[in-house]
C-alpha cells in the first residue's frame with residue numbers, strides 16, 4: 001500500500017526532561033507520603049502531581065498509552081533524581097536500601113505510571129513491593145532473573161504466564177554498572193513480524209506454546225513448560241500482541257517449534273539496547289515488546305548497577321478476585 005508522506009508521523013521514543021523548570025522539578029523532588037508505609041496516599045499524591053507535569057510529557061505519555069509506537073518503548077531522560085543519590089549505597093540482595101531516605105525515584109515511577117494505568121505488585125516478587133530494587137545478587141550471576149549479571153537476561157514478556165500480567169513495565173535507573181556496558185535490551189513484535197513467513201505467523205497465532213512459571217515466582221528448579229498453553233501472537237494479525245519467553249516457553253509440536261525458532265531469530269536481529277543512566281525512566285509496552293539485559297560484571301562494593309521497577313495495569317478490576325480490597329498486591333497462586 002502506498003503511504004503518502006503526509007500520513008507518515010514521526011514516532012516519539014524519547015522525551016528529554018532535562019529542561020524542567022524549578023516548578024516541574026519540584027513535583028518530583030518535594031517530599032510527601034512514604035511510599036512503603038503509606039502506599040495508597042503516596043500513589044494518590046503522585047497521580048495528582050502528575051496532572052501538573054509539563055504538557056509535552058503528558059502528551060507523550062498519552063500517545064504512548066493509546067497508540068504505543070513501533071518500538072513499544074518510551075524513554076524519559078533527565079528526570080530529577082534523589083538529591084543524595086551519589087552517596088546512597090546500592091542495596092544488597094534486592095532489599096530496600098537502608099540509606100535511601102528520599103523517594104524521588106519511587107515518585108517518578110508512580111507519577112509516570114499513573115498516566116499509563118495503575119501500579120500493582122505480585123506477592124511472589126519482592127514480597128509485593130510496589131517499587132522493587134533490581135540489583136546484582138551474589139551467587140545469582142548466571143540466573144535468568146533480575147538478580148543475574150554475568151549472563152545475558154534472555155528476552156521475555158514480563159510474567160507471560162500470569163493471568164494478570166502488567167500492560168506496562170517501568171524501569172528507573174539509579175546507578176549504571178561500573179563499566180557502563182549493561183544494556184537494557186528490547187525488541188518489538190512490530191519489527192520482528194515482517195521477518196516471519198505466513199506459515200510461521202499462522203502457527204504462532206495458535207495455542208501451541210507452553211510457557212513456564214518464572215524463577216522468581218517459585219520455579220527455582222527452572223522447569224521449562226510448566227505453565228499454561230498459549231498462542232505466541234494474538235490480537236490484530238497485522239499488528240499483534242506478543243506472549244514470549246525465550247527461556248521458559250516451549251512449543252508443543254515440531255512445526256510450532258520451527259515457528260518459535262524463527263521468531264527467536266527475528267527478535268535477535270531487530271532488538272535494540274539502551275544503556276540506562278541516572279534520571280532515565282524507561283516505559284516498556286509489555287504486550288508488544290519483550291525485554292532483557294546484556295551481561296555485565298558486578299563488584300558487590302555497594303555501587304553496583306541499580307534499577308527500580310514498577311508494574312502497571314490498565315484495569316485494576318481484572319485482578320480484583322486475587323487482591324484484598326483496597327490493596328495493590330496481586331496474590332494469584334501457582
Ligand SMILES: [Fe+2]
Nearest residue numbers: 156157158291
Ligand atoms: Fe523482566
